[in-house]
Amino acid sequence: MSIDAYHQKYGKMLDPKEVSVTLPDGRVITFETGRIAKQARGAAVAKMGDAFVLSTVCYGEEKEGDFFPLTVEYREKAYAAGRLPGGYSKREAGRPSDEETLSARIIDRPIRPMFPENFTREVQVIVQVLSADRKFAPDVLGVSAASLSIGLSELPFEQQVAAVRVAVVDGQNIVMPTYEQMACADLDLVVAGTEDSVCMVEGGAYEVSEDTMINAILAGHEAIKLMCKAQQELVDRCAKPKMELKPQHVGxxxxxxxxxxxxxxxxxxxxxxxxxxxxxxxxxxxxxxxxxxxxxxxxxxxxxxxxxxxxxxxxxxxxxxxxxxxxxxxxxxxxxDVRLDGRTTTEVRPIEIELGVLPSAHGSAIFQRGETQGLVVCTLGSKADEQRYESLQGEGSKSYMLHYNFPPYCVGECKRLGMSRREIGHGHLAERSLAAVLPLPEDFPYTIRVVSEIQESNGSSSMASVCGGCLSLMDAGVPIKAPVAGVAMGLISEKGSVKEGGKIKILTDITGTEDHLGDMDFKVTGTAEGITAFQMDIKIRGITPELMREALEQARQGRLHILGKMAELGLAAPRPHVSEKAPTMIKMRIPTNKIRDVIGSGGSVIKGMQSQTGCTINIDDDGNIDIAAPSGKAAAVCRRMIEELTAEPEPGRKYKGKVKTIQPFGAFVEILPGRDGLVHISELADHRVDKVEDVVHVGDEVEVLCLGVDPKGKVKLSMKALLPPKAAPAEAPAAEAPAAEAAPEAPAEA
Structure with a gap:
């Protein structure tokens, strides 16, 4: 069959259909289908700048029961950024990174509620970043690409969904910010929604106000409306006929x-x-x-x-x-206005706190709120303990991390141990919550690891991790700017939709049952001054800005109550000194041309110092040195050794050194590690020296004075200059001078 005949019968093999959206700043987002992955049930591409994000969806057979087996996978290809994967095999790892897992959750959470309640087919959505723009993060484009791929397939999907990232920089809301703008933003959030409402929000901030957060959400939703409208236009043109759903209940x-x-x-x-x-x-x-x-x-x-x-x-x-x-x-x-455990809608569960529960830990705390208990531990390490990672932006490291563990026994179950996506997501939220109040690395040169071990759970375990994490940091003596607490908010609506009216109740500090049976899960963390992190998932439509403001104000009151309890029962501020069990940290700087002297051939010098002192030494390319020592004494010894290695001879300064070699013209003395100077034969003693060996021998320890360093770097030393001056000959008294003149007469008397 000729290519023309094939096209006439089946259409063009590469026949893309596109629709574009222009953002307020003039940048364009394009949605495309019909060019690649055409054997998938649905395939779509979202493009912006150099970013090219592909989403495909496929589905399986109907499953028994009421569970909806939706799987969302997100992968960032190394070639997308013109890079080769690290490691030996040079293939992308089969297991997603934590960042890829977090991006998959961002995609999953807004699209899952758009499937019918009684839908139980297995569905797999795979989102891949095939080309990355070096200026901005491509992950949020995956939400729109996933939504469009599902909308184009036979799968039932209630509404198209889109997401954008919003940064607040100098009070301005920036939609789809660059990496540079994100780095200096007071607020960084991802908001997802449909054309008529917001359904998911998450982000981190530096103690921003509730109004700042809401304004950023609304700015993001304006862009989302345009993106959803464009998606629907392409769905109307290109979608496959939707499958028929069997009635949920018949007969x-x-x-x-x-x-x-x-x-x-x-x-x-x-x-x-x-x-x-x-x-x-x-x-x-x-x-x-x-x-x-x-x-x-x-x-x-x-x-x-x-x-x-x-x-x-x-x-x-x-x-x-x-x-x-x-x-x-x-x-x-x-x-x-009464809840399952008897509380009112605004009441926080009883709180208990215990500090320093683990004797060997640098900082530890138990935070108990109702039936949710977190044992949280803080450990301080050196720069060598930083977490290394690889991303589309390149390689990097983190000096602070928070890990969240949810063992099955905390809810009385038997399950295999293993890290779940939920644990990664909860840990990330708690990590962002505390990041805003940590000291800068240059002021506090420790690597900080916080681990939350959930021991009991009945809702809000991530918020218990935030409160317990803050207490463990303060117990370890980490000088945080202010205490942080978190609370999970819920919502109960009479009609199942805010738009339909009816009674509405906002709940403070929800339990697991209220989360499961309610209409919203809105986690908010912060200090007394403002918000540091948040995560909102809404199960119903029509959440208004006014309702969000009310929820945030109620969350603020709950947060202040918890902060008060933390100060009353635990600590109001960090301990004055770092835990004595933590390593002693010293920062110093050396000239870059001295780095090789400290490291030595094959690392021999630095390894020797580490072995001798028990310290860990890290040197960067700029000459910055971090010393982690088991004690203050060891740190001082290590510092002195480095100072000696990198010191320059100072004219006029005394040195104790060892004679290394002898030449006919003088002796070479090592006054600093690896640095010799010449004591010329004329500077060995205060009298004439015929042979150098008459004064010194190889291996002798001598005291010398640095006379100077010539332009070629040669050091001139002197032993003579340190000798006490010789006494001058005594002069005869003036009255006896004639007798001296008469001396020649002495032989005549004889």
């Missing part, structure tokens, strides 16, 4: 179950919801009530008994029970 049996389940469980369910149970009592009570319901004759008459029991109807009955559980909790909050 008379479901209608009977709706009425019968309520008849069987509602009274007892409502009683349990009002009983102020703790999590460890409430969940078993719900499980027992559900099991009891499934054994009730009225329910068995619908779902069947024994071998005749219909698994689909059993699952339907359980789902209906869960819906009534959700309804009972929400109605109690909306109508009575």
């Amino acid at each position: 008379e049996a479901h209608e009977k179950l709706l009425a019968t389940v309520k008849e069987v469980v509602w009274d007892e369910l409502n009683k349990d919801v009002h009983s102020n149970m703790v999590k460890t009592d409430f969940y078993p009570a719900m499980a027992d009530l559900c099991a009891k319901m499934l054994e009730d004759e009225r329910i068995l008459a619908i779902i069947g008994k024994d071998e005749e029991q219909d698994p689909a109807l059993v699952a339907d009955a359980k789902a209906i029970f869960s819906d009534y559980e959700r309804t009972a909790m929400r109605e109690m909050i909306l109508n009575e």
Whole structure:
């Protein structure tokens, strides 16, 4: 078949369809489909500048149960930045980096709610950065590319989604900022949403106000509206026909179950919801009530008994029970202003704090809020302990990191240990929360690692990590600018949508159940002066700026309460000195031409100093040296050794040295490590010296004075100059002068 015939029958193989959006600053974002990855169920490209981000989506068979198996993968290719991957194999690693995992979560969170509730097909979205722009981060383009690829496929998708990054620099909101602008920004956030509402926000800041944050979100949403509109235009032109969804519930049996389940469980369910149970009592009570319901004759008459029991109807009955559980909790909050544990909507759970719980740790704290407990530990290290990483921008290192661990026992479960995406995401949020108050590396030359070990969990464990992390830093003596606390906010709406009106309640310090059954999870961290980090996921539409302001103000009040408790029960400020168990750190600087003298051939000199003193020494290309020592004495010894290695001879200064070699014209004496000077034979003694060996021998330790350094760097030394001056000959008294003149007469008398 000729190429023309092929085109006539199947169309062009490379036939891209595009639509573009112009941002307020004139930059253009282009969405494209139809050129590459055409065998995927949906494929789309988002382009801006030199950035080229591809998203593909494929799906599998329908799965049993109510779980939606959506997987989002995000990868940054090394060739996208004109780089080769590090390591031996020169292939991209199979496992994503932490940064790639965080980007995948940013894509996953806004697109997941756009699928129907009863949709259970396996869906895989793969987003790849194939070309990177050196000026800005490409990750947020992945949200738009993923949304468009799903919209173009047969998959049901409620609304197109887009995301942008917004930075606040000198009070100005900048949409899609450059790396340079992000580096000096007071606020750096990612906002995702649809054409009519915001659905996800996350970012970090340097103690900004609530109004600054909201204005940045609104600025970002204006760009999102344009991007969603452009996506929809391409979807209308190029999308495949959407698949038909099977009805969630069909038949008379479901209608009977709706009425019968309520008849069987509602009274007892409502009683349990009002009983102020703790999590460890409430969940078993719900499980027992559900099991009891499934054994009730009225329910068995619908779902069947024994071998005749219909698994689909059993699952339907359980789902209906869960819906009534959700309804009972929400109605109690909306109508009575009372929550499952008896708190009001603005009340924070009881807080307990213990410091210095681990004797060998540099800093440690237990932070307990309700049934959520974090054991958080701070460790201080040297520059050699910094975390190295590789990204599209190149290689770099981090001197501060926070790691979050969520072992299965903290919720009473048996599971395999391993790092999950959720743990990476929670750790990143807590890390950003504390980064804003840490001292600058030049003022505090330690590598800081904070580890949060969650020991119990019933919601807000990431916020417990922030509070406990702050306390552990202060316990270790890290001079942070101000204490930081965090609180998770929730939302309950009567109609399931703010736009539809009805009662709305904002909840402070939500539990795991309130997170699961509520409409919003909004985590906010900060100091008494402002916000340092935040993360918001909204399950309903129509969150207004006014509602966000109310939630942020309520969060501020909760944060101030927690900060007060941290000061009352823990520490109000860092300890005055770094923990005695932490290494002693010294910073010094040497001339760059002296670096090789300190390192030595094959590292022999620096290794020798480290072995002798027990210190760790790090030198950068600018001559900056970081010394991490086990004690102050060891640090002082190490510093003195480096100073001697790099010192220049000073004219007029005394030195003790060892005779290294002898020549006929003088002796060479080592006055500094690797630096000799000449004591000329005339400078060896205060009398005539015929042979150098008459005064000194090789290996002798002598004291010399530096006379000077000539233009060629040769050092002139003297031993004679340090000798005490010879006494002058005594003069005869003036009265005896005639006798001296008469001396020749002495022989005549004889």
